[in-house]
Amino acid sequence: MTATSQPLPLQGVRVLDLTRAWAGPYATKILGDMGAEVIKVEAPFKPDARAGGNYFPDNDPGERPWNRNGVFHKNNRSKLDIALDLQQPEGRDLFRQLVAISDLVIENYTPRVMPHFGLGYDDLVGVKPDIIMVSLPGFGKDGPERDWVAYGTTLDSHCGLTQITGYVGGPPHRMAIAIGDPVGGMFGTMAALFALHQRRRTGTGQHVDLAQADTLTQFMGAPLADWSMNRRVWPRIGNRDLVYAPQGVYQCEGRDQWVALSVRDDDEWAALCAAIGQEHLACRFATAAERRMAHDEIDGIIAEWTRRQTKDQVMACLQDAGVPAGAVLSSKDLLFDPHLRARGFFEVVDHPETGPRPQLGMSWKLSETPGRITRPAPLFAEHNQFVFGRLLGLSDAGIETLEARKITSTVPLVDARPGAPGDRQRWKRIGLVSEVDPDYKEKLREFYGTD
Amino acid sequence: MEQALSDLVVLDLGEGIAAPYCARLLGAYGADVIKVEPPGRGDSARAHGPFPGDEPHPEMSGLYLYLNTNKRGVALDISTGTGRDLLLELVRRADVVVEGHPPGYLDSLGLGYTDLAAVNPRIVLSSITGFGQTGPHAGYADTEIVTAATSGQLYIQGDRGREPLKTGGTPFAYTAGIHAVLGTMTAVWARDATGRGQHVDVSAQESAAHFLQQSTTWYTYLGVVQTRIGSRMPFGHPFTILPCKDGYIAATVLPQWIDTIGLLIEQPDLANDPRFLTPQDCIENADDMDELMMRWTMRLTRDEIVERAQALRMAFDHVYTTEEMLEDPQYRHRGHFVNVEHPTVGPIAFPGAPFIMSDSPVVLTRAPRLGEHTDSVLAGRLGLGDGDIARLRDQGVIA
Numbered sequence: 144m145t146a147t148s149q150p151l152p153l154q155g156v157r158v159l160d161l162t163r164a165w166a167g168p169y170a171t172k173i174l175g176d177m178g179a180e181v182i183k184v185e186a187p188f189k190p191d192a193r194a195g196g197n198y199f200p201d202n203d204p205g206e207r208p209w210n211r212n213g214v215f216h217k218n219n220r221s222k223l224d225i226a227l228d229l230q231q232p233e234g235r236d237l238f239r240q241l242v243a244i245s246d247l248v249i250e251n252y253t254p255r256v257m258p259h260f261g262l263g264y265d266d267l268v269g270v271k272p273d274i275i276m277v278s279l280p281g282f283g284k285d286g287p288e289r290d291w292v293a294y295g296t297t298l299d300s301h302c303g304l305t306q307i308t309g310y311v312g313g314p315p316h317r318m319a320i321a322i323g324d325p326v327g328g329m330f331g332t333m334a335a336l337f338a339l340h341q342r343r344r345t346g347t348g349q350h351v352d353l354a355q356a357d358t359l360t361q362f363m364g365a366p367l368a369d370w371s372m373n374r375r376v377w378p379r380i381g382n383r384d385l386v387y388a389p390q391g392v393y394q395c396e397g398r399d400q401w402v403a404l405s406v407r408d409d410d411e412w413a414a415l416c417a418a419i420g421q422e423h424l425a426c427r428f429a430t431a432a433e434r435r436m437a438h439d440e441i442d443g444i445i446a447e448w449t450r451r452q453t454k455d456q457v458m459a460c461l462q463d464a465g466v467p468a469g470a471v472l473s474s475k476d477l478l479f480d481p482h483l484r485a486r487g488f489f490e491v492v493d494h495p496e497t498g499p500r501p502q503l504g505m506s507w508k509l510s511e512t513p514g515r516i517t518r519p520a521p522l523f524a525e526h527n528q529f530v531f532g533r534l535l536g537l538s539d540a541g542i543e544t545l546e547a548r549k550i551t552s553t554v555p556l557v558d559a560r561p562g563a564p565g566d567r568q569r570w571k572r573i574g575l576v577s578e579v580d581p582d583y584k585e586k587l588r589e590f591y592g593t594d
Numbered sequence: 595m596e597q598a599l600s601d602l603v604v605l606d607l608g609e610g611i612a613a614p615y616c617a618r619l620l621g622a623y624g625a626d627v628i629k630v631e632p633p634g635r636g637d638s639a640r641a642h643g644p645f646p647g648d649e650p651h652p653e654m655s656g657l658y659l660y661l662n663t664n665k666r667g668v669a670l671d672i673s674t675g676t677g678r679d680l681l682l683e684l685v686r687r688a689d690v691v692v693e694g695h696p697p698g699y700l701d702s703l704g705l706g707y708t709d710l711a712a713v714n715p716r717i718v719l720s721s722i723t724g725f726g727q728t729g730p731h732a733g734y735a736d737t738e739i740v741t742a743a744t745s746g747q748l749y750i751q752g753d754r755g756r757e758p759l760k761t762g763g764t765p766f767a768y769t770a771g772i773h774a775v776l777g778t779m780t781a782v783w784a785r786d787a788t789g790r791g792q793h794v795d796v797s798a799q800e801s802a803a804h805f806l807q808q809s810t811t812w813y814t815y816l817g818v819v820q821t822r823i824g825s826r827m828p829f830g831h832p833f834t835i836l837p838c839k840d841g842y843i844a845a846t847v848l849p850q851w852i853d854t855i856g857l858l859i860e861q862p863d864l865a866n867d868p869r870f871l872t873p874q875d876c877i878e879n880a881d882d883m884d885e886l887m888m889r890w891t892m893r894l895t896r897d898e899i900v901e902r903a904q905a906l907r908m909a910f911d912h913v914y915t916t917e918e919m920l921e922d923p924q925y926r927h928r929g930h931f932v933n934v935e936h937p938t939v940g941p942i943a944f945p946g947a948p949f950i951m952s953d954s955p956v957v958l959t960r961a962p963r964l965g966e967h968t969d970s971v972l973a974g975r976l977g978l979g980d981g982d983i984a985r986l987r988d989q990g991v992i993a
Binding site for chain 1: 596597598599600601619623642643644645646647648654656657659660661707724725726727728729730731734735736737738739740741742743744745746747748749750751752753754756757758759760761762763764765768769772773774775776777779780781782783784786787788790792793794795796797799800801803804805806807808809810811812813814815816817818819820821822823824825826827828833834835837842843844845846874877878904907908909910911912913914915916917919920922923924925927928930931939940941942943944945947948949950951952953954
């Protein structure tokens with residue numbers, strides 16, 4: 144990790160994080176990267192997603208698999224971690240003591256849970272009048288669908304995105320990313336930052352109700368306008384665009400190599416024609432309407448040109464000519480991309496269970512107070528001593544009593560069911576992965592200079 | 595009305611989607627947003643549509659009307675010396691400037707970060723571009739599909755054995771705008787401690803790449819490269835879209851629920867079926883699983899399927915069209931979609947608040963006509979008289 148003496152922008156903000164899975168932890172990860180002190184609270188009998196999956200470093204579950212889960216690592220860097228059982232009254236009491244010294248509580252339980260614990264917003268205000276609480280239920284704190292189960296993977300269907308995604312003439316196509324989760328998470332961060340800002344001015348906290356189903360609809364402004372104005376529902380058009388023509392994904396030299404491009408106006412069309420040595424086409428399909436009608440023919444001409452070059456060559460050539468074009472990068476391509484490297488986008492994180500590995504870094508760059516990955520994802524209950532001892536003033540004996548009564552613990556108190564290591568060759572056989580790279584560690588070490 | 599960001603003044607120099615969307619979110623939660631557009635053509639989104647009856651008109655573009663709610667509109671040519679000076683006067687009295695021009699463009703006009711900070715050291719400048727302000731690809735042109743391609747998202751989506759498939763609409767342009775809000779608010783917060791603003795650099799490529807957490811971890815931990823497997827996901831099956839009697843449903847069944855799925859689709863032996871013992875088994879035999887599921891789904895409507903599945907606590911949901919979303923009972927209960935009236939096109943149902951703050955109501959007001967508030971902003975904010983304003987109009991600096 145880069146050492147820097149520049150201050151972190153959210154220094155001094157303390158967050159109690161009860162969230163689990165992806166959306167909530169995503170929200171608090173961003174706060175942690177910006178320097179907030181995020182205390183992740185895990186239940187001893189139900190830790191966050193430390194179990195299962197097939198993301199162990201180098202496919203080895205190790206002796207403490209609950210500390211070696213890559214999904215957990217990526218979602219929970221820049222945070223501290225304690226174990227605390229809110230099912231027990233004394234656990235809830237300790238939680239209230241933490242609320243008294245915190246700025247923000249964030250949770251994604253189903254809506255009844257926190258009030259049932261006596262830890263709803265109205266209860267917490269009694270403990271700390273200016274506390275901010277951000278709740279992330281799936282569909283909202285009340286209403287006919289309030290108890291529905293959502294995973295990020297179904298929200299894109301609920302919010303209209305899946306309906307407009309698909310090959311021409313094909314069925315709706317599921318997004319490869321459960322986009323509802325990180326988007327819900329980002330709006331969670333936004334809610335926290337807005338509430339902190341308001342409190343600075345007014346002195347009062349508030350409760351934010353963030354239904355994940357309310358967030359992805361933000362992307363649907365244009366189709367919704369078309370419905371209101373024209374009673375028209377958008378068709379599935381594959382990789383084409385309703386306005387720009389041509390637009391598409393074209394095959395390049397090599398195995399499964401592609402480039403994407405768009406032509407937004409007649410100038411870009413002329414530039415594209417010149418770049419591919421077909422200047423005469425600029426007049427032949429001079430308007431977007433003509434290009435839309437001849438899209439199949441134009442696709443064929445473009446593909447004839449791209450298939451003889453690498454995707455990087457095509458991208459460079461067309462961008463030099465001012466045409467929007469992008470190489471279709473795999474996750475591996477991303478990790479070794481020269482532009483992202485120059486940007487310092489991936490940051491190396493040295494987790495005690497994995498050694499140094501690059502992770503996606505900051506979502507934006509700040510010129511004066513840059514964020515950074517402040518620490519690797521915490522081990523289970525790693526900060527019990529700091530939080531119970533230093534922050535709450537409990538003695539060692541006091542903490543031991545809590546452990547004896549299972550109000551806290553130092554290891555998960557449930558079989559974490561880590562599952563077997565992944566069969567990578569089988570994944571390749573069934574097509575989940577395009578490549579199993581035996582030299583990945585060496586390549587990463589070399590590229591990121593982590594020897 | 596007191597709202598979260600009532601104390602912030604924002605100048606929106608953006609065009610298209612990302613930067614205007616960032617400013618729109620700030621405005622929805624109370625910021626005073628002044629949109630600054632070039633006289634004549636205005637924001638490029640005015641030419642994008644959709645339009646009523648598909649007849650282009652700069653005051654009737656659905657995309658523009660959606661992205662520019664809660665803003666006042668000024669038409670000002672910032673490429674002129676006078677226009678530049680006027681903008682700097684507005685910056686003097688502002689907290690945030692949001693823009694999406696190619697890196698270096700504002701600098702070339704004498705309106706780069708250092709120029710703005712010289713006039714107002716507390717200004718936060720948020721710049722959103724395709725590839726960021728720095729690096730070998732800085733300044734490259736970007737559209738939604740280019741962002742999808744270069745962020746890793748496109749490669750892993752679509753059917754095996756054919757070209758990858760982009761997600762419909764423009765989710766990654768919006769994502770860049772969301773990140774800009776977060777970066778802006780972080781900078782505003784930090785300003786209290788440092789006394790100074792700063793430059794926020796948002797790259798659409800990097801914003802979208804953040805969705806690739808699982809894929810990149812698969813490589814850094816296991817050396818495997820995730821690829822596309824059709825309308826499915828690598829965590830197990832069914833995580834997919836299935837047809838039913840009256841449309842499509844989305845099903846997400848975590849591996850530990852294989853018994854319950856058998857119960858749901860009236861196949862009690864499913865849990866013991868050797869084809870479906872582990873998540874990888876389910877993926878490998880996904881076609882068989884789909885066939886069993888469809889025997890059940892094709893007999894039922896979406897409502898019936900979702901109701902039965904949700905009763906068993908399983909994450910099934912409708913594949914909604916835009917029209918159907920507006921009819922969804924939960925969205926109606928929450929008043930999520932809001933009708934915004936327009937003198938030009940009548941009411942449009944827009945999504946309302948992405949989250950509900952107990953102390954900061956969201957009220958959407960319609961997008962401004964080009965130059966609708968030029969006079970009132972110049973008079974009200976900068977104290978210009980009628981004579982000055984008329985002169986500027988004659989010179990073509992404002993409209």
